[in-house]
Amino acid sequence: MVNQHSSSSSSLGIPVLLVLLLLLLSPTVLAKSRRPISDIETRQKKNQCYADIESGLWGWQCKSSLIAKENCALRCLSSTCYELVYESDPLEEGEKDLVRGQEFKYCMHKLSLGESLEGVKGSFNY
Structure with a gap:
C-alpha cells in the first residue's frame, strides 16, 4: 500500500513541476532575463x-x-x-x-x- 501511495504522489509532482517550469519560462520572465x-x-x-x-x-x-x-x-x-x-x-x-x-x-x-x-x-x- 505504501508503494502505491508514493508512486501516485510522485506522479502528481511531475505536472506541478511542469507548470512551474512553464511559468518560469513564460515570455515575460524570459524578456526580463535577456x-x-x-x-x-x-x-x-x-x-x-x-x-x-x-x-x-x-x-x-x-x-x-x-x-x-x-x-x-x-x-x-x-x-x-x-x-x-x-x-x-x-x-x-x-x-x-x-x-x-x-x-x-x-x-x-x-x-x-x-x-x-x-x-x-x-x-x-x-
Missing part, C-alpha cells in the same frame, strides 16, 4: 552560418556567388531581421549598404532582448 547579443556572439554565429553554407546545408544557390553567400549568411543569422531589412531588396554584387547593415545589427539587438522590432526599418536613414 541580455543583448554581443558582437562576438554575432560573429561566431555568422561564421557557423558560413560553414553551414560551405557544407551545402543551405543549397547550391547559396554557394553560387559571394553575394548569394552573404545574403544566405544574413538569413541564417536571423531570418526575422533578414526579412525585415533585406528581403524586399537583397544585397547585390559589389554593394556595401552600411545603413541597412546598422538596421540589421539593431534588429538583432532588439530581437535578443525580446523587444518589438517596430521602427527598426528606416531608423538609420541619413
Whole structure:
C-alpha cells in the first residue's frame, strides 16, 4: 500500500513541476532575463552560418556567388531581421549598404532582448 501511495504522489509532482517550469519560462520572465547579443556572439554565429553554407546545408544557390553567400549568411543569422531589412531588396554584387547593415545589427539587438522590432526599418536613414 505504501508503494502505491508514493508512486501516485510522485506522479502528481511531475505536472506541478511542469507548470512551474512553464511559468518560469513564460515570455515575460524570459524578456526580463535577456541580455543583448554581443558582437562576438554575432560573429561566431555568422561564421557557423558560413560553414553551414560551405557544407551545402543551405543549397547550391547559396554557394553560387559571394553575394548569394552573404545574403544566405544574413538569413541564417536571423531570418526575422533578414526579412525585415533585406528581403524586399537583397544585397547585390559589389554593394556595401552600411545603413541597412546598422538596421540589421539593431534588429538583432532588439530581437535578443525580446523587444518589438517596430521602427527598426528606416531608423538609420541619413
